[in-house]
Amino acid sequence: SAVISQKPSRDICQRGTSLTIQCQVDSQVTMMFWYRQQPGQSLTLIATANQGSEATYESGFVIDKFPISRPNLTFSTLTVSNMSPEDSSIYLCSVGTGGSNYGYTFGSGTRLTVV
């Protein structure tokens, strides 16, 4: 199954600044997914990133706040812009593992604290 390297693993940021999170996959994948997990909550899909096209955002998430890049089939970034304390969450990327027997795998997550 695919292996994802996500970084940074954690960061503490000042409000009003931006943070870019990177995900590198060890194989080519068509779709990559970005999720947010607010404290004590479940995971919510932010957007789906396809190579060569703009990301598709879920309701409640906008490109200006969460711009996504997908320059090739193994890499994607998510930027959290103009951060506020409400953005403090764990952010995770995900890809399909390929084939029909493995489902989806997730990066190790980025734990973001905004102060």
Added chain:
Amino acid sequence: GIQVEQSPPDLILQEGANSTLRCNFSDSVNNLQWFHQNPWGQLINLFYIPSGTKQNGRLSATTVATERYSLLYISSSQTTDSGVYFCAVSNAGKSTFGDGTTLTVKP
């Protein structure tokens, strides 16, 4: 969209006890997974089980797709089993997660 309900929301066990976690979903799916989230936030894939039964050590899972539910069994629980267990279902890519079951195993 698909609704996913997990029960119970919280579960406290003594070490050595057995438990059953349930996941109900509102529509047919082509993917169902069980995850364990560790204290560092990492999601550990336990089972990919859109249908049927699988076992891995003390853990096993059963999905009855026609009745739209899945069960995760934990036998002889250990303190290291503590954490949040999520069920996630998907069609055509994106996954929908349940709210999770928080399991606490006491020594």
